[in-house]
Amino acid sequence: MKAQTSGRRGVSHSCRASLGALALTFVLFTTTACGSGRPEGPPSAAPSPTGSYTDLHDQVRLKGLGKRRFDQERYWEVVGPVVEKSDRLRVRVVGESAEGRPLRTISFGRGPLSVLLWSQMHGDESTATMALADLYALVAEKGNHRMVRTILEGLTVHTLPMLNPDGAQRFQRRNAQGIDINRDARALATPEGRVLKEVRDRLEPAVGFNLHDQGIGTRVGRTDRGVAIALLSPPFDHSRAINDVRLRAMEVMGVMVESMEPLVGGHIAKYDDTFNPRAFGDLITQWGTSTILVESGGWEDDPQKQYLRKVNFVAILAALESLATGSYEGVGTDSYQALPSNGRRIGDLLITGGTVVIPGLPPFRADLLVNYGKPLLEEDGTIGEIGDLAEVEARDTLSLDGMYIHPRDRALDRSDGGVQIRVGAPAVFTVSRKVDGTDPLWTFRGGPPEEIRRRR
Numbered sequence: 103m104k105a106q107t108s109g110r111r112g113v114s115h116s117c118r119a120s121l122g123a124l125a126l127t128f129v130l131f132t133t134t135a136c137g138s139g140r141p142e143g144p145p146s147a148a149p150s151p152t153g154s155y156t157d158l159h160d161q162v163r164l165k166g167l168g169k170r171r172f173d174q175e176r177y178w179e180v181v182g183p184v185v186e187k188s189d190r191l192r193v194r195v196v197g198e199s200a201e202g203r204p205l206r207t208i209s210f211g212r213g214p215l216s217v218l219l220w221s222q223m224h225g226d227e228s229t230a231t232m233a234l235a236d237l238y239a240l241v242a243e244k245g246n247h248r249m250v251r252t253i254l255e256g257l258t259v260h261t262l263p264m265l266n267p268d269g270a271q272r273f274q275r276r277n278a279q280g281i282d283i284n285r286d287a288r289a290l291a292t293p294e295g296r297v298l299k300e301v302r303d304r305l306e307p308a309v310g311f312n313l314h315d316q317g318i319g320t321r322v323g324r325t326d327r328g329v330a331i332a333l334l335s336p337p338f339d340h341s342r343a344i345n346d347v348r349l350r351a352m353e354v355m356g357v358m359v360e361s362m363e364p365l366v367g368g369h370i371a372k373y374d375d376t377f378n379p380r381a382f383g384d385l386i387t388q389w390g391t392s393t394i395l396v397e398s399g400g401w402e403d404d405p406q407k408q409y410l411r412k413v414n415f416v417a418i419l420a421a422l423e424s425l426a427t428g429s430y431e432g433v434g435t436d437s438y439q440a441l442p443s444n445g446r447r448i449g450d451l452l453i454t455g456g457t458v459v460i461p462g463l464p465p466f467r468a469d470l471l472v473n474y475g476k477p478l479l480e481e482d483g484t485i486g487e488i489g490d491l492a493e494v495e496a497r498d499t500l501s502l503d504g505m506y507i508h509p510r511d512r513a514l515d516r517s518d519g520g521v522q523i524r525v526g527a528p529a530v531f532t533v534s535r536k537v538d539g540t541d542p543l544w545t546f547r548g549g550p551p552e553e554i555r556r557r558r
């Protein structure tokens with residue numbers, strides 16, 4: 103993820119350097135080459151209260167969740183001991199997944215206002231699940247902290263982490279039935295969706311947090327900057343009208359935005375607010391709970407989303423504190439409404455200047471766009487487009503001026519007698535200085551080999 107801070111508008115290709123002098127050099131450089139890198143000033147320079155939230159996170163952050171892929175068993179190995187030894191945290195099994203994994207709520211606080219947070223209904227979206235683990239550690243270890251006491255006294259907080267453990271097991275979006283749980287709020291064909299509905303109906307929370315991850319290629323509005331966090335108050339119908347339920351969500355999000363500004367300022371966006379009658383966020387809003395959608399995107403040099411884990415922790419804590427004290431009231435909707443929208447999604451890697459060599463065809467000049475199945479790891483790339491892609495935007499660019507691209511068998515389609523490279527084919531090819539493929543230099547196997555990966 104290239105979380106740029108450059109304020110310049112325009113498209114990333116406009117800042118591609120000429121590599122004429124480097125024609126025989128393989129330079130994988132990133133769109134940050136034309137940005138200014140990270141936001142100015144270290145996050146620790148953040149004004150209070152964000153600074154106090156980040157300090158707390160540094161103190162309680164749980165070890166053992168350093169990679170964003172973990173299964174339910176692993177999660178409970180880390181979280182279980184924290185939860186079980188604290189009398190401030192209450193665990194309840196509220197159902198099970200399609201494959202029989204337990205679904206648990208973890209609750210704290212005895213206050214009058216009920217809040218529900220659920221995470222990872224898409225099995226490969228774990229950022230907030232990690233942040234919730236740190237929240238349990240905070241409650242367990244810092245029960246006498248002024249702010250924690252305020253939350254415990256003002257709120258009853260229920261969390262349902264990793265709503266889709268079967269998907270998490272495979273690190274896939276959908277559940278074991280192959281259903282997208284977030285398109286199942288109306289039909290309720292999934293046990294996980296039914297559990298979420300039952301929990302919401304039983305608790306009738308005033309505020310709900312619907313915690314997700316989104317693609318890392320999404321830009322902030324029309325800028326070149328990547329989205330770190332996108333927020334949404336989901337609409338309750340096609341009119342997108344703002345009632346009191348949504349007003350409260352928007353005011354709380356105003357508080358969240360303020361808390362995140364020192365950490366990811368300029369990289370916060372608003373998610374698309376088209377009403378979706380199958381989606382949980384929209385229907386839970388309709389059912390009367392002020393719902394806040396949080397989508398964690400990407401951040402530079404954060405492939406395991408550990409920085410965004412911290413940002414989630416900070417934003418959730420700021421929201422809970424303001425709900426406990428009522429300080430969100432009167433914040434208004436401007437801060438939320440003024441957020442730029444999630445903009446276009448750009449591709450992952452643009453390969454320019456090469457000549458493609460397919461058996462039976464004359465060699466031809468073509469750019470290639472590669473999109474990764476695992477963009478954070480730059481793996482499982484497939485061909486997204488072939489041809490003149492001078493105007494196509496991508497997070498990274500690889501110049502192969504003067505080089506020959508020899509697709510490997512896996513990338514070629516021979517099904518109709520000829521040989522073709524098709525959009526959607528695995529991006530597997532060898533790069534050579536020679537048109538006949540002798541003297542191969544390196545092979546792209548769904549992602550660049552280590553020697554030409556960008557330096558992190």
Ligand SMILES: [Zn+2]
Nearest residue numbers: 224227314315
């Ligand atoms: Zn999601």
